[in-house]
Amino acid sequence: MRCGYGILLGFLVMPLLLCGPSKATAGGWVTAGANFAVSCENGANYRLHADRASFPGDVVTGHFYLSRHRGLPVRLIPMGEGYRYAGRGVWLDGIREHALLYLSKYRPLACVVSRL
Numbered sequence: 682m683r684c685g686y687g688i689l690l691g692f693l694v695m696p697l698l699l700c701g702p703s704k705a706t707a708g709g710w711v712t713a714g715a716n717f718a719v720s721c722e723n724g725a726n727y728r729l730h731a732d733r734a735s736f737p738g739d740v741v742t743g744h745f746y747l748s749r750h751r752g753l754p755v756r757l758i759p760m761g762e763g764y765r766y767a768g769r770g771v772w773l774d775g776i777r778e779h780a781l782l783y784l785s786k787y788r789p790l791a792c793v794v795s796r797l
Contacts, residue, residue: 716797719745719773721782721790729755729766729773729794745771747784 744752
């Protein structure tokens, strides 16, 4: 009977030891609450809140706040060298901290993205 408990305990504890915090953060999904400030040339400041990140600082899904209480869901679309976070009617194209915010189709706003 004790041998059965030992085997059961081994099956329960071994995955926790193999998938410790260092391995889970290095290659797996990490739940993050990262915030990014998007300062645009029109004088407006927007906020991008990360819901999930694959690596620290890399937003995969999140909310882009056009106003204090209006958050649009956005998703990362890989773009070769840069990035695109797109939501319904809004997208942010950029490379590192330089980005273009499209609130309408043919009128981009130059923006600077920084981490809060």
